[in-house]
Structure formats: structure tokens, C-alpha cells
Amino acid sequence: MTGLPPFGWHAVLTSWHLRPGWLVAGLILLVVYGAAVRAARRRGRPVHPVRAVCWVVGVVLMVLTVSSAFDIYAMSVFWVHMIEHLLLIMLVPAFLVLGSPLATIGAALGDGARARYLAALRSSPVAGLTSPLTGLAVYTMVIVGTHLTSFMDQMVMHTWLMSAEQILYVVAGWLLMLTLIGGEPIRWELPYLFRIGLILVGMTPDTIVGIVLMQTESNPWPMMFSMHPAWAPDPISDVQTGGALMWAAGDGLMMCLALGVMVALLSGDGRRAQFLGPWLENVRRSTLAEHVASGGGEQVAADIDPDGEDALAAYNRMLGRLNDHG
DSSP, rough: TTTTOOSSSHHHOHHHOHHHHHHHHHHHHHHHHHHHHHHHTTOOOOOOOHHHHHHHHHHHHHHHHHHHHHHHHHTOOHHHHHHHHHIIIIIIHHHHHTHHHHHHHHHHHHHHHHHHHHHHSHHHHHHTTTTTHHHHHHHHHHHHHHHHHHHHHHHHHOTTHHHHHHHHHHHHHHHHTTTOOOOOSOOOOHHHHHHHHHHHHHHHHHHHHHHHHHHSSSSSHHHTTTTOOOSSHHHHHHHHHHHHHHHHHHHHHHHHHHHHHHHHHHTTTSSHHOOOOOOOOHHHHHHHHHHHHHHHHHHHHOOOOOHHHHHHHHHHHHHHHHHOOO
């Protein structure tokens, strides 16, 4: 690979190679999803066109990424590898999750099969696999394990590990984003406050690993850099540039996810309950009802709108009582 021409827009547009396994997998994913969409429409449960478009974009982007110049140059220039990494672990999973494949399959099934399918998705084993903590743990282990170890050199000696790494990136990203931006019929339906918090925590692996790579002063993968083309940055600069990309672009994409979550919150109904979650919202309602009742409004307390004029009056009465007590 040392004979590769300099990486640039010309290489991005003209350098391609066929990855038969990924191409077949992509076609299967598109065919199965398309069949599910048609079956769901026949059963009177049409899939929103935006979901279908997101799924197609995610699958096509995945196949193009592993067939493109980013993949060809990935084992020779580390910062190019980092671009492929971000595409596979962030952008591709985001589109796949927004396609809601689990919900689409459920919509395609008959009533009996659909009930069993939904019960299986909410079962304890599947709930453990789709837990937000599981997604965060897998994401962290994949980020750390492929960049702060000798894994890059192992890929040089065992080329099949590169495909395994790419699959891990897509799976880890999908598990992380499933409960962040997904709308699947699984047990976990996180309130938006927790989703935003989880996104901020999810920025930690990218930040830490990116900073470690930016501060490196030695060649971490001598075998990989033995294939370094002459026109590329020296190995230390290459690693430091890749680390900067992981930190800046990785955290930037996470912030875009957080912004998307806030937009979804502001455009939905029942925003307070969606933001706090049912448990915190019930606590808020109970506390408000207690204050209303203590002010002589026992009958109103049960039916009061916690975000309406009665609630405001209740808060004002509570502040008045506190002021009188003082």
C-alpha cells in the first residue's frame, strides 16, 4: 500500500474496491426491510417514509464507506482510518436506528406473532442487551480496545480483523444510539433528560482516547506504519491528527445528537413528562398536590394541571406561607 497516490478529493471520487460480503449484507438488509414495509402497509400499519429513507441512507452509506477510498487508505494513513471509524460508529448507526427496523418488523407481523415478538423484545435477555448501560459499555470497550492497544498491528497480521473491527463499530454505535434517538418497542424508553445525560457521558471515551492519541510521542503501531506512504505525515503527527479528529469530530457529532434530542422534545406533546420521565413527573405532581391541599384545595389537588394557572396560584400560596412563617 506504500504506492498509494496522495489522499485527496480525487482519490475519494475515483478510488473504490468491491467488498462482496458487505455488498451482499447491504442488499439483504434492504430487501428484508422493504418486504417488511410492504407487509406492514397491507396490515394497515404503514411505516413513515422518513423511517424508510433513513434506513436506506444508513445501509447505502455503510456499504459505500467500506468500499471507498477511506477503506483503501485506512491501513496506511491513520487519520483517514479515523474518518472511516467516525462514519461507521456514528453516522451509519444513527441512520439505521432512525429507520426503526425492530418496529418495522413488528408492524409487518400478524396480531398473534406480533404480540409474541413484542414480548420477546421486552424480555429480560433482550432488555439486558439493549440497556443504555450495555450500549455505553460496548461503545467504550470498542473505542479503547481498537485504539489504545496493539489492535492496529494485529490487523496487519490478520486482515480479517479489519472486517471484524468495522462490524464492531456499526454494532457498538447502534447499541449506544438505540435508546438515545431510537423509537423501538423495547423495554427502555428513556426520558429526554436521561438521554441528554447519556450523550454527555458517551462523549467521554472519544475525549479521553483522542487526548491520549494527541499527546503520544512514540509510534504505537510500528507494523501498521511500515506501510506508511512517503507523502503522508510522519507516524507521530499522523496519530496526533487522528486523535484530534476523534476528539473534535466525535464530540461534535455527539453534540449534534443532543441537539436532535432537544428538537424532538420541543416538537412533541407532553414535554414535561417526556423530559423528566414518569417517575420524576409523578413526584412533581404529588408535591404540587400536597401544597394545593395544604392551602385548602383538597378537591382541586387531584385534578390540577401542574403546568396551568392553578399550579401557578398554588406555588404563589406556598411562597406566601413561607414568607409569613419567616
